[in-house]
Amino acid sequence: MLKWWQETVFYEIYMPSFKDGNGDGIGDFKGLLEKVPYLAELGVGGIWLTPFYPSPKVDNGYDVSDYYAVDPDYGTMADLEAFVAEAHRHGIRVIADMVVNHVSTEHAWFVESRSSRTNPKRDWFVWQDAPNNWESFFGGSAWEWDAGTEQYYYHSFATEQVDLNWANPEVEREIWKVFDFWLDKGLDGFRLDVINNLTLTRDFMDNPVVDGEQQHVFDKDQPGMMAKMAEIGERIRARGDYFTVGEISSDNLAEIERYAGSDGLDVTFNFNFGSVASRDGIVAELARMQQVYADGRMPTLFFGSHDMSRSWNRLADGREDVAQLLSMLMLTAHGVPFVYFGEEIGMADFVPESMREMRDVQGVYAYELALQDGKSEHEALVAAQEKTRDKARAPMTWPEGFSDKTEAWIGEVTPDFARGQRMFAFYQALIALRKTADFCEPGYRDFKVDGELLTYVRGEHLVCLNFGAAREMENKWGDLTPVLANLDVVVDADRIMLPAFAAVIFKI
Ligand code: NOJ
Numbered sequence: 420m421l422k423w424w425q426e427t428v429f430y431e432i433y434m435p436s437f438k439d440g441n442g443d444g445i446g447d448f449k450g451l452l453e454k455v456p457y458l459a460e461l462g463v464g465g466i467w468l469t470p471f472y473p474s475p476k477v478d479n480g481y482d483v484s485d486y487y488a489v490d491p492d493y494g495t496m497a498d499l500e501a502f503v504a505e506a507h508r509h510g511i512r513v514i515a516d517m518v519v520n521h522v523s524t525e526h527a528w529f530v531e532s533r534s535s536r537t538n539p540k541r542d543w544f545v546w547q548d549a550p551n552n553w554e555s556f557f558g559g560s561a562w563e564w565d566a567g568t569e570q571y572y573y574h575s576f577a578t579e580q581v582d583l584n585w586a587n588p589e590v591e592r593e594i595w596k597v598f599d600f601w602l603d604k605g606l607d608g609f610r611l612d613v614i615n616n617l618t619l620t621r622d623f624m625d626n627p628v629v630d631g632e633q634q635h636v637f638d639k640d641q642p643g644m645m646a647k648m649a650e651i652g653e654r655i656r657a658r659g660d661y662f663t664v665g666e667i668s669s670d671n672l673a674e675i676e677r678y679a680g681s682d683g684l685d686v687t688f689n690f691n692f693g694s695v696a697s698r699d700g701i702v703a704e705l706a707r708m709q710q711v712y713a714d715g716r717m718p719t720l721f722f723g724s725h726d727m728s729r730s731w732n733r734l735a736d737g738r739e740d741v742a743q744l745l746s747m748l749m750l751t752a753h754g755v756p757f758v759y760f761g762e763e764i765g766m767a768d769f770v771p772e773s774m775r776e777m778r779d780v781q782g783v784y785a786y787e788l789a790l791q792d793g794k795s796e797h798e799a800l801v802a803a804q805e806k807t808r809d810k811a812r813a814p815m816t817w818p819e820g821f822s823d824k825t826e827a828w829i830g831e832v833t834p835d836f837a838r839g840q841r842m843f844a845f846y847q848a849l850i851a852l853r854k855t856a857d858f859c860e861p862g863y864r865d866f867k868v869d870g871e872l873l874t875y876v877r878g879e880h881l882v883c884l885n886f887g888a889a890r891e892m893e894n895k896w897g898d899l900t901p902v903l904a905n906l907d908v909v910v911d912a913d914r915i916m917l918p919a920f921a922a923v924i925f926k927i
């Protein structure tokens with residue numbers, strides 16, 4: 420018996436950018452509620468919502484200042500509940516982003532902690548007299564001087580995102596309450612933010628530096644992390660049929676996969692597949708995943724998120740056939756797929772043209788660090804454009820517009836509605852197919868990589884994905900009925916002729 424999430428196509432919604440329901444230019448639960456029928460029509464069965472908790476939004480909600488409420492920009496608790504009920508009515512489950520590695524410096528726990536060295540919450544965060552060499556994942560030192568109490572606090576991301584001290588059992592107990600609260604609200608599971616970064620030890624060994632680049636060795640995957648992950652997974656599973664997906668800050672499959680399974684989280688994101696800079700390594704990585712997950716556990720399948728350039732630009736070079744090739748891989752392979760909002764209509768990147776348009780803290784950090792390094796303003800802007808995650812955060816291009824009253828909180832991209840309709844229909848067909856038994860079952864038959872051609876059989880379906888130039892392949896199946904293709908594929912008794920970037924599913 421498969422679990423519900425093993426048969427589910429998830430859809431990531433970046434809260435501020437999906438749909439504005441009250442005309443202030445920021446996406447919200449009212450807008451989301453309106454769009455549930457759209458998601459049902461697309462066919463997705465699960466939604467991952469990025470953080471919606473009160474937050475000063477230095478990192479757009481990944482800096483939580485209250486775990487038990489809804490940020491007024493997104494609506495009220497009642498709006499959230501109405502949205503979840505509507506999603507459930509359409510058979511769509513909803514998982515929430517849980518950011519428990521760090522909180523906002525405005526969170527009451529930290530306000531207390533920094534009030535004096537003897538405050539009972541002092542040890543809920545990581546305080547040191549002297550910093551070690553650890554760098555923040557956004558760049559610059561990960562330690563910030565607190566003049567009031569004359570110690571440094573640790574922040575693995577922005578200065579305003581202070582790391583919780585998971586070595587303190589009180590912190591852990593408090594976070595279990597947070598999990599319980601949201602499960603009691605009817606959410607169906609969690610996406611756990613940078614969950615292998617939790618600070619579990621007090622070793623603080625300097626990280627190695629190779630060719631001037633810090634290697635994040637001792638500030639993540641600390642001793643005890645496997646057991647901690649098992650505990651988190653177990654606690655959530657013990658409450659019922661919930662789903663957990665871990666964001667693991669690593670692009671090494673061996674590190675990523677060990678946290679997934681019945682003695683860890685349900686699944687973990689593999690960035691060496693989803694966020695690669697070009698198409699080149701995708702087929703080889705899928706082949707590795709096929710071996711690693713041959714035991715029936717599931718990898719995740721995605722080519723986009725709010726943290727990277729959109730796959731339309733990064734991987735498809737703005738080509739519809741390639742975008743469809745990627746979507747066919749993602750929606751027919753063995754794993755749990757995550758569609759990033761807008762991908763199903765072929766949305767392109769937004770690139771801020773000036774620092775005035777730059778919203779992402781990572782882009783701003785890159786700009787400041789470049790200036791500190793003696794770079795010119797223009798060079799610093801280019802560095803920021805390179806790093807900024809604003810690229811994927813432009814608002815969804817709805818036919819009626821994102822917001823009916825005002826400009827959006829971030830720059831918009833020019834819509835291409837005709838392309839959108841074709842892409843949507845392709846995604847819709849793939850998702851419908853994915854719901855059939857063939858594509859839900861774990862594993863492959865006849866999994867084969869031949870140069871840039873990837874083929875596999877799932878149930879009674881043969882999938883051919885040509886990542887290279889036009890070519891032929893042997894037809895050893897005989898009678899093949901094409902079910903879905905992005906380009907014209909010719910089949911005769913012996914051969915299958917595949918144009919460059921062809922993606923086709925046959926019934927065998
Ligand atoms: C990963 C999130 O996806 C990203 O957007 C965020 O900046 C970091 N974690 C820190 O919370």
Ligand code: CA
Nearest residue numbers: 441443445447
């Ligand atoms: Ca709004």
